[in-house]
Ligand code: SAH
């Protein structure tokens with residue numbers, strides 16, 4: 202979501218006549234788009250800001266040119282007082298729902314230099330109405346269809362930083378998708394904190410779900426691939442599962458975070474699913490499409506997590522055999538209920554559990570990647586490789602793949618025979634060109 206927000210901010214700035222600078226030293230304006238989900242991410246903002254401020258002063262001394270420093274994202278929403286205290290030199294700061302106002306903030310700064318502006322309202326308007334059209338930057342595009350969250354998992358800041366759940370209207374999404382496809386997009390990844398809780402209104406004012414939207418989108422000529430992320434297990438309905446059987450454009454890959462395999466912990470996390478509910482959904486998805494690959498997020502060391510609870514998480518991994526995953530040590534976030542639970546788990550234990558979990562997850566990821574060797578897959582190439590004559594693309598399973606290919610194949614789907622695999626990437630040879 203932050204990558205998406207950053208690219209929308211860049212689009213907005215381009216409309217104002219800004220161009221991308223070759224390096225930070227040459228930038229007249231630097232905007233940090235920040236994440237507050239874990240302490241480490243939030244703290245990094247302040248150290249990066251300090252470094253940037255030094256750079257700004259060096260540049261001013263050497264060239265006489267000033268630099269505007271802006272902050273965007275969830276750290277602004279959650280820590281506006283801290284920003285004023287720890288980084289008073291920030292020229293403006295705007296939350297994740299208000300960044301459409303950046304042009305206005307910049308205009309003000311240009312008028313009255315030196316004034317800090319912090320703007321973190323939860324406006325009662327749809328920011329998407331105020332942003333410029335989302336343009337494709339290549340073969341893969343993000344399309345935000347839903348934002349915010351009403352779930353209030355006890356560890357999570359998102360409901361506080363991104364606000365209440367909101368779904369964009371169906372026709373606005375379809376129109377944006379058509380525009381992206383006309384611009385050359387082949388793959389659309391529908392975005393939302395809980396994308397499958399989508400309930401946007403159609404033209405007749407009826408609420409429609411994600412399955413309806415996927416069916417409508419898959420009718421768009423020229424659109425080859427659809428994905429959606431991130432999903433909340435309790436909101437996976439039968440019709441969404443059926444989409445994985447019925448829609449060839451829907452990629453056989455789903456990120457469905459479980460967080461923990463222990464019912465006791467899931468309850469303490471205030472997740473609306475238990476272990477069995479989750480396993481039932483996985484079974485149904487595999488029935489609908491036996492080739493589906495799953496990924497998940499995990500938190501280890503949530504307050505009160507015992508060895509037995511942790512073992513239940515490992516059991517879940519062994520059951521689902523995730524092909525990719527993100528796993529984190531529980532991080533106490535100020536203002537969330539779990540932050541003040543008394544039974545916090547020791548850092549040492551969290552570290553040990555994370556290592557055990559990640560080793561297990563990586564072993565399944567590696568096994569899946571190795572099993573890909575010898576198969577031929579359609580790969581969408583959307584990046585240049587580090588070496589000349591090399592492109593990087595994504596398989597249907599979101600595996601990164603390198604191949605020797607000329608740049609005329611950038612933003613195209615090419616059949617590739619997989620020849621090599623390691624934990625994080627594949628190599629292959631293009632076929633039938
Ligand atoms: N809406 C998605 C997740 C969005 S946050 C869902 O419910 O699945 C992305 C991930 O960050 C979460 O899935 C979780 O694993 C992790 N996360 C969120 N808060 C955290 C915290 N306090 N400590 C550690 N990890 C956290």
Ligand code: SF4
Nearest residue numbers: 350352353354357359
């Ligand atoms: Fe956070 Fe996801 Fe829970 Fe919402 S559903 S509170 S975004 S973890």
